[in-house]
Amino acid sequence: QVQLVESGGGLVQAGGSLRLSCAASGSISSINAMYWYRQAPGKQRELVAGISSGGSTNFADSVKGRFTISRDNSRNAVYLQMNSLKPEDTAVYYCNADVNYRTAFRTLTGNYWGQGTQVTVSS
Secondary structure, rough: EEEEEEEOEEEEEEEOOOEEEEEEEEEEEEEEEEEEEEEEOOOOEEEEEEEEOOEHHHOOOHHHHHHHEEEEHHHEEEEEEEOOOOHHHOEEEEEEEEEEEEEOOOOEEEEOOOOOEEEEOOO
């Protein structure tokens, strides 16, 4: 019913920047909170940043001051601007969202994940 597709990952040198995008598609009525998570090799998946439907944001301490999160409700999209990247930011980055979607008879809410996009920061 709902798909999230990330883009924008890649290889960048330390100190550089990348912008990740995530677009939701399907029978979407509205989207509540949207999040970016990341998972480095051998580590647990961790929350990087979140943004509410009203635009309130929160960030992991490790990225505060370097990353910003934004969303475009008209496009059902969320973005992660990553500046001053460090080698320890290397991970697969995943988009996650709480989506209100339409069925034949009612609107339901589900939590969805994207497929992930690789970010590699070289030293």
